[in-house]
Amino acid sequence: MTSGSFTALALGAASMLALTAGAALADGEVNIYSYRQPELIQPLMDKFTEETGIKTNVLFLDKGLVERIAAEGANSPADLILTVDIARLTEAKDGGVTQSLNDDKINSQIPAQYRDPEGNWFGLTTRGRVVYASKERVKETAITYEELADPKWKGRICMRDAQHSYNIGLFASMVAHHGAEYTETWLKGLKDNLTKKPDGNDRSQAKAIYSGECDLGLANTYYLGLMMTNEKDPEEKEWAASVKVLFPNAADRGTHVNVSGMALAKNAPNKDNAVKLMEFLASDEAQTIYAEQVFEYPVGPRSKPSAIVAGFGPIKPDALPLAEIAANRKIASELVDKVGLNDGPTQ
Structure with missing residues (x-):
């Protein structure tokens, strides 16, 4: 169209x-x-x-x-x-x-x-910007966004285009909470931990985890529900079954939502x-x-959420007003380009 x-x-x-x-x-x-x-x-x-x-x-x-x-x-x-x-x-x-x-x-x-x-x-x-994690290879049951820059995840994270609005929203929330300087350093750490250049969509991250290409993926909660109920493409049910949902920062400020x-x-x-x-x-x-x-x-x-969504586990949304997060989208986008996040990990 x-x-x-x-x-x-x-x-x-x-x-x-x-x-x-x-x-x-x-x-x-x-x-x-x-x-x-x-x-x-x-x-x-x-x-x-x-x-x-x-x-x-x-x-x-x-x-x-x-x-x-x-x-x-x-x-x-x-x-x-x-x-x-x-x-x-x-x-x-x-x-x-x-x-x-x-x-x-x-x-x-x-x-x-x-x-x-x-x-x-x-x-x-709302939809949470969460972490899909391999049920087989990730023992952790909790995580923070900040931890995604921890070297222990080097070569284990996959994500879609860093300039996609879903990711920019998350990065803008990091700017709102921590400031631009911290977020720039954090984005560099995230970049170093990527398996490959960002690509695909949110469903692709579940597929990559299922295939063993990566262990963690950034994605929205609702895609998991769509995959779990996809009768036209039953292979997506297998992708969904291979991952668990980790709600970042559940123990403190809460998970970023859009x-x-x-x-x-x-x-x-x-x-x-x-x-x-x-x-x-x-x-x-x-x-x-x-x-x-x-x-x-x-x-x-x-x-109340649907039974499928409730099955992902309880979500504690970040209480920061979305209008305040949105005000940081431009800065977040500029930082993505500055650190070359879409270029993928430095070899």
């Missing part, structure tokens, strides 16, 4: 529909621009329509969401933005395509650390309906449905 193309999906309907400004103004609708795959949010949209009678129209884009809304300007049909990763949420805010919302129902459900201080975005679920989230579009033509949908998405009911679908942790105070 090119950046200029898109797929318009009206969830809960049998046919495709194109979003237009005229359709957006119709009563009883809400238009969602989403980076999240339609099949992952469909159960939520269906439940919302069942309970409210409000029709949901979802436009899925794999890139260029902020640019599209900005280009549409005041006539944009977008009411609500759904996305993953703090980077994309802050991108939407910084791109001027969101508006502030102060809603007691939402604020009471979503902890402050997962909300923009100015109300421009709200986290819905979010999926939502934001009210700047020129939402159906603002009241959009707010109703946002309130629904923040509810315990929706949080539980969403978490079950995506193998992530709900942020609602009374919501």
Whole structure:
């Protein structure tokens, strides 16, 4: 799919529909621009329509969401933005395509650390940036991010592109906690401990551990759930079965988490309906449905993760506000280049 193309999906309907400004103004609708795959949010949209009678129209884009809304300007049909990763949420805010919302129902459900201080975005679920460890070759049952630079792990760690947003989020949290100078030294240690140049995706790290290529891998929790339940590619179940999840820093500050989230579009033509949908998405009911679908942790105070996710073990999330972590992303990215992390270990 090119950046200029898109797929318009009206969830809960049998046919495709194109979003237009005229359709957006119709009563009883809400238009969602989403980076999240339609099949992952469909159960939520269906439940919302069942309970409210409000029709949901979802436009899925794999890139260029902020640019599209900005280009549409005041006539944009977008009411609500759904996305993953703090980077994309802050991108939407910084791109001027969101508006502030102060809603007691939402604020009471979503902890402050997962909300923009100015109300421009709200986290819905979290995913831990954890360590996948070989069940056979790693005896440790606990680890810290800081320990990943310990020489005892030399030649035993694998990871995806260091500039990927998931890793930059983690590295930004290290800057937030320890400062740039410490993080630079730590990144050098991590680089020296890599098995090879960073490559693949998070699933690839589990595959590399399964094959014996490395013993530890940085990855998000939810990928393990996806692999464990993958009926189309059963070999991924074998990869998942070969690893255990270590939640870094569980004994102190907690594990770094990122979010999926939502934001009210700047020129939402159906603002009241959009707010109703946002309130629904923040509810315990929706949080539980969403978490079950995506193998992530709900942020609602009374919501529970799926049985599969709970089976990974308890998670203690880092309490540092995500907005504070996001403010260090640029520095983290610069440090990755400075130490040459993507070049892999020095031979």
